[in-house]
Amino acid sequence: MTISTRKERQKEELKAKILQTAKELFMEHGYEATSIRNIAERIEYSPTTIYLYFKDKDDIFYALHREGFVLLNQYFRPLSHVANPFERLKAISKAYITFAIENGELYDLMFILQSPMDALKKDKSDKKDDPDWEEGNRAFAFLVNTIEECIAMGSFKGMNAEILAFTTWSMVHGVCSLEIRNRCSVISELNQKDLAQRACEMINEILDRSHNYTPS
Amino acid sequence: MTISTRKERQKEELKAKILQTAKELFMEHGYEATSIRNIAERIEYSPTTIYLYFKDKDDIFYALHREGFVLLNQYFRPLSHVANPFERLKAISKAYITFAIENGELYDLMFILQSPMDALKKDKSDKKDDPDWEEGNRAFAFLVNTIEECIAMGSFKGMNAEILAFTTWSMVHGVCSLEIRNRCSVISELNQKDLAQRACEMINEILDRSHNYTPS
DNA sequence: ATGATTTACTTAACGGTGTTAAGTTACTAT
């Protein structure tokens, strides 16, 4: 028994090593420039070995995808102590953009690249209630709950919490993705990250005005 | 003279034909699945011929990029007749998302793909005042001008027009890019395009509340 | 203990990609 569990462990170790190496290369050079052959070379195995542990390239990046959400939740965790739900909402949007700027390639993988979504489509038909998606659901649920609390306090009168959560996410994602995919430099002379920061502050300002709003 | 002008014309015709074929294939199958060899095969030339007309693959897609902005401006054109600047702003955001949904692949090229930005980086150092970028500038200027008119009318008190324009663009881009890159289906049971539409309406609602806002 | 089977991995190959160096043809100018 102990000998077969050792083998089991070694298999898992190799799988983890492939994943970690993929992550390193991906962080260094991005998705396009990371090849199965590169990964194989760095871990000193033949490229085909990787296919014994992962279905295909998308499958590897789908696994990294999950790690991204774990990290994002770490950025969110301290914010659960912010008592005022509206302050918490603004803190979430700030933490989100900080995460995006500090982990550009990972953000790209999680929210821009098609690849991990393709992997999801291939063998998972359930989508939402898949255990790999748990961390993603947790992150989004935190946002939805915060907005529900805002509404319970009388903010955002007449708005649907889930739609507003998606909309808020869209707004900050818009800033982050334009920054990551280099669309900021083209329209403004400002430093790119400054522009992103100022846009994010403005989103908070707009949310502020919107949540305080009382029809006249 | 007339014989050499004919040759000149034929060269331009072939260049246009390459571009049009690239566009067709790109619209049908997306960026990744469109290869130089595919294009060459369809126009019945050898793949290397394409390199006599375009520097590389990015260069081809950068050219299509420009056409995308021409089309976007066509969506915007009728809106210049909307007299009320705030109504015009909301109409712009609606037209933008309609453009994105009706021309998904083109939108992807213009605002998501890295490729055309790489082409821009390669041989253009001026960036903003490059003639190829004229149509893009026109589209953004239309948004900035509209917001400036809003501010002149007393809306969005205390906000910077350019930053607000960028922020507004970010907000609608966020919705469009999440939809195009398949991140909607994961978080909601709603039909993807419905979700995008509702998010866009909510952005207009938020802008509405924000522009009506008077500090209490 | 020995033969059969399974496990873990590799070699070699397929069909594709973007790109370039060298070669070919046909037209043009002297």
Place this chain on the structure above:
DNA sequence: ATAGTAACTTAACACCGTTAAGTAAATCAT
């Protein structure tokens, strides 16, 4: 007529993701 140029092609390089077939060692069954 000949040298030169313009337009295009052939062949190749160095990659890519992926798979079929093969190998060597460990394990299992008799």
